[in-house]
Amino acid sequence: MLTGLAIEGLAVERGARRLFEGVSLTLARGELLTLTGANGAGKTSLLRAVAGFLRPQAGDIRFEGQDAEDARAESLHYLGHQDGLKPARTAWEELCFQAQWCGGTRESAKAAVEALALQPLLDLEIRKLSAGQRRRVALARLIAAPRPLWLLDEPMAPLDAERRSGFGALMAQHLQGSGLILAAAHDPFPVPGRTVQIGASA
Amino acid sequence: MKTFLVLLRRELDLAWGGGGGPVLGCAFLACVTTLLPLAAGPSLVRLAGFAPGAAWVALALASLLSLERMFERDYEDGALDLLATGPLPLEAVALAKGLAQWSANGLPLAAAAPIAAIALGASSTSALLILACAAIGGLGFAFTGGIGAAVALGARRGGVLIAVIVLPLFAPPVIFGAGAVGNFTAGLPWLGGLGFLSAYSLATLALAPFAMAAAVRNALG
Numbered sequence: 001m002l003t004g005l006a007i008e009g010l011a012v013e014r015g016a017r018r019l020f021e022g023v024s025l026t027l028a029r030g031e032l033l034t035l036t037g038a039n040g041a042g043k044t045s046l047l048r049a050v051a052g053f054l055r056p057q058a059g060d061i062r063f064e065g066q067d068a069e070d071a072r073a074e075s076l077h078y079l080g081h082q083d084g085l086k087p088a089r090t091a092w093e094e095l096c097f098q099a100q101w102c103g104g105t106r107e108s109a110k111a112a113v114e115a116l117a118l119q120p121l122l123d124l125e126i127r128k129l130s131a132g133q134r135r136r137v138a139l140a141r142l143i144a145a146p147r148p149l150w151l152l153d154e155p156m157a158p159l160d161a162e163r164r165s166g167f168g169a170l171m172a173q174h175l176q177g178s179g180l181i182l183a184a185a186h187d188p189f190p191v192p193g194r195t196v197q198i199g200a201s202a
Numbered sequence: 203m204k205t206f207l208v209l210l211r212r213e214l215d216l217a218w219g220g221g222g223g224p225v226l227g228c229a230f231l232a233c234v235t236t237l238l239p240l241a242a243g244p245s246l247v248r249l250a251g252f253a254p255g256a257a258w259v260a261l262a263l264a265s266l267l268s269l270e271r272m273f274e275r276d277y278e279d280g281a282l283d284l285l286a287t288g289p290l291p292l293e294a295v296a297l298a299k300g301l302a303q304w305s306a307n308g309l310p311l312a313a314a315a316p317i318a319a320i321a322l323g324a325s326s327t328s329a330l331l332i333l334a335c336a337a338i339g340g341l342g343f344a345f346t347g348g349i350g351a352a353v354a355l356g357a358r359r360g361g362v363l364i365a366v367i368v369l370p371l372f373a374p375p376v377i378f379g380a381g382a383v384g385n386f387t388a389g390l391p392w393l394g395g396l397g398f399l400s401a402y403s404l405a406t407l408a409l410a411p412f413a414m415a416a417a418v419r420n421a422l423g
Binding site: 048051052053054055072073074076077078080081082083084085086087088089093097098100101102103141 | 205208209212215216219275276278279280281282283284285286287288289290291419422423
């Protein structure tokens, strides 16, 4: 069971450019840590390094209570800028697949439909949804397949004000249930948490 | 295992759906089969001489058509991130994608191959062998092609790059497959060719997922 995340002295390069170095942070159960920083500062790269997509040039990423490979296969959700949904399939087909792929069931997918008010969208093909609606379908997998660590890259960018506060409530609920959230964002979340600035001053 | 089946069902759905692979591949095969006699002249004897070979080249080219979709779309829309943080390793994802590619491209082409070969002048007694060879060879095309598709991920003009990477690797199945059919027609021993073709396809089935997964990891970073 994943109980925490500790990053020490992390440095990441993209191309020939060093995005950041010496980034250290810890994240414990029930905590939200927001990464801020200018465009191109490396927020996304840090999240991708934690998810295991990108190999850092220096430093250490430690998952507490679980080895890294298992944690990445079973205990984290990575939700990047893109929604990862297939245009030709319906919202329900995609949600069901994503839920089952991440360890959930059709029943838990139904619960996620309730939580994100997706009922009217279920039979529509993804290509017919707006950016905000697609994002809500993508966010639903966080609820449909319970995994402790959420890595979110600007999760609320396409959402309207009402959906933002709705998703804030889901984040708060996840934190209350001992979840961990590491998120990149320009605007603060409607949930209390710590903030770390990435880039020049980090 | 259950998770793999969930994944396989998604891959089959994506490979078969969306106006995709099977129809386009078979139409391409029909076009090549029609053009060949126009270029080579109407002499049936001459056509029959190279019918098995020509049918195999057409098959190999038709197998290229939907390769670009194998990984590129998941890469572009972010679905590959999701697949990479799942309970199964990327090797299993690559295996599912290869099988789906075979089912949506290789098998329909195999069904069309005997018709194309006979239209070019191959004897109708060889139809069953052509079907078997094309189905087995199609498995090799799908998995070898998958390596090219994964290596070309994120590259500009990826489709052309895939063809250039993959076509030389298609040489063994083309040689073995066309050889088996040619020998059968000529009344010579043909089991050896079929055996080598099967060995090639099984080897790619076993090895290619590792190469595809390594290339995908590289592209994600």
